[in-house]
Amino acid sequence: MNSKEVLLRKLNEKKARMAVLGLGYVGLPLAVVFAEAGFEVIGIDPDMSKVDTLNEGVSYIPDVSSEDVDKLIKSGLLKATTDFSILKDVEAVSICVPTPLRKTGDPDMSYIDAATSELAKYVHAGMVIVLESTTYPGTTREFVLPILTEKNDLVVGEDFFLCFSPERVDPGREDWTTINTPKVLGGVTEACGEVADAWYSAAIETVVPVSSAEAAEMSKLLENTFRMINIGLVNELAIMCDRLNVDVWEVIDAAATKPFGFMKFTPGPGLGGHCIPIDPLYLSWKMKAVNYNARFIELASEINTGMPRYVSIKVQDALNEHRKAIKGSKILILGAAYKPDIDDLRESPALDVIALLAEKGADVSYHDPYCPSLQTNEGEAMESVPDMMASVRTADCVVIITNHSDYDYDAILADALLIVDTRNALGKAGRNNSKVFGL
Template structure:
């Protein structure tokens, strides 16, 4: 048996008997659930994050991620299976490392890979023989091989696939879901070499129910972008359909429900005030940016992005027109926005269209209030608001109520009864809102 075979065999043995020490870099909505899954599978896990308050919270057994109950976290911490630190030197003892750091877009529209670069540079001094490293952060095809690999190997003689194992596995977290979670959502993995793919598959397969191995990290990177580009483009399609139906005087929600009765060849998407969350509004633009460097324009992505980013202004016009019909100008009108999170029943504000809608209303001097049972305060782009305390009092006092996020906890029947005017961008009122003179639907 050669030296490289011995390294693979030894690491595989530690992974199989769960004696491998696991590190997770980045303890947000992706990293913390992943760390919990590995710890519950029997591994000893250390989470690494530069934010001291997160580290202290985890070590107290207090979760700040909605999908992880504090009781579940506290049990793992007290059992010594999971702890957190800001000290990257613990990577020296790690056998397996998952990197789960943010990858936002800059204002110029190009990917901000500074978090991946920083994490890789922090890991590089502690890279050692017999270590498997998996990047989970959404990014463009080529990042793992072209950006991470050179940083990890420039100061050492270790070789990927021989001495250590580098792979990409796209996160597929959908915050707030109970049916598909980190442990049972199929996990795609692809490595720099076949040996890297094999080791990543072996490791993740010890904790996750289904692992799907692909031929390369580029395939894995591209698969994530396809998933979210598919959703972005189809949401763009139904958002444009909503605009067209508005012009035609046709009920878009009835059209969609009718089309959805077809048992094949159609997948139901619904319109809304814009795109939110980290993945769908952003991931396709990584691909678009990458293709521009290859002199190719991703036309579907560019068009869908244009339509989706224009939806908050479409909502603004709906509010303006509704108030005009009621004989009121938007300026100084009291507008109550219901829902600030990007989707129902979570506290995630990332890229939420509510931010754009509120900002546009403020620009036109509306008296804007908001309510969200999960988001007590918003600070964005130089303005700040607190969620109102007495919801129904504000509903009754508002000149217009705008439903942006259709949280399930809202009593829509009571809101319909108390409000003088409603603009419903999510069909939150459902059948109650049809044929109501005081309800304007998207």
């Protein structure tokens, strides 16, 4: 039998050994899903603390329970290591490493480069590789493939198989998770897609094959560009409604009653998380290489990145209405994570709002039940205030950045002197209260 037939048999019988490169928000849930499906999974991460924690049966990702990890570790179906050399004995590899943007606005490919370069030392016939890290169209074929084949005679689609399958992790969700969220998958060749489909279908409920790796890469960017642009639209709508003295939340709720042709998006203090603020800019960067300006993306990015400054001006104006200067005022930020009920601080607008208020001379503190500490944009450490309601009562202004469900908003509304509510967390009660200022 040829390499494809041998590998397909191992995958179908779940005898193929699997490795996940990168054990973060994407890699660990994926490793657990495949291990629960009966595959022997080895997680590889350069962070020894993560590896030691997992091997002790403890999860550091909220979406994965320690109970599940402990069970899989004890069964031998899951283990973690920092040693890439185990890849020589592995048939299936998923790459789940970060792809941030550089300060210059171009993709930082260093993590994919490092992971792929290590993998290239051990790539062999009868191996299937899937890149899950979100990136620009062409990465799998133009960047990853040359690294994997630079020092060997392996032929993609015959000896080994390479695909792209975009991660669709939404931290904190319980309805749509790794196992039941449909998985788009595109191969560098048709045979690559066929092999990876057989592998992923053994653990993921729905696999959606597309014609190429580029189509899969582009689909991910479309998903997040769609959201980024629509959030930019409602953020600008919030600014326009403020100028016109119209309640933006009432407008959105009214529009959302239309049963067709409208999808509800809500404004906020800015974009957060690893995907929506960053992914569309991969596409914008790529298009510059072919002399095309992605105008919608650039405009939406400009509006969204300007929202933290808009919030800081709102706070300043609110304090002025109460005859207080922002300099020296005690300002309490409620919620630091980028979305409710999680501990993820990546690209959180709270960090920008804290920096802007501190720059204006405010005495800024924060509370977040999920983030006991954080590092500001300037590198300074901050601790969540121990008594949230005591801080609410003594603050000159409370700024709701993240609408965690743990918060008692009725008590906050009753006890705070002044509130800037960027999420409509207080609802109509807040919008009808003279001490509350919204977007």
